[in-house]
């Protein structure tokens with residue numbers, strides 16, 4: 001291995017003679033500055049961040065889309081949306097009639113920051129709509145508190161007991177109770 005040692009010794013001595021310490025430091029500095037400038041402009045994959053932003057924007061839109069389960073008034077709705085079944089947010093589709101009894105929920109409107117009392121009425125008659133089935137249960141309680149229980153057919157008091165879909169009408173603003 002003598003030749004190996006000799007080879008590197010000669011090389012190192014030549015390098016030490018031709019490259020001054022100052023120029024070595026200058027080269028190192030150039031390398032560091034180059035890296036600092038280049039790194040931020042390299043084409044990193046930022047698709048993940050863009051997808052996350054798009055998802056958040058879509059979720060926000062859905063809170064104002066009355067054909068989506070995420071619509072703000074549906075926070076305690078269990079059933080099929082009448083807006084997908086030929087009706088509107090507060091009126092039953094033709095050929096069905098609004099339930100005589102109902103359940104209520106309190107939902108937060110993200111547009112004005114207020115809470116609203118929502119009356120969920122089932123629409124009765126015909127066959128079950130079966131479109132846009134949703135199930136949100138904010139403030140919902142079991143059957144022993146009927147007024148805030150949603151998992152029941154509220155067409156029970158109508159001439160036709162068959163369930164079609166559910167509407168969500170605003171009844172008023174919710175008041176905060178003290179204590």
Ligand code: ABN
Nearest residue numbers: 078079151152153163
């Ligand atoms: N209130 C909606 C509904 C209807 C039938 C069965 C369960 C829930």
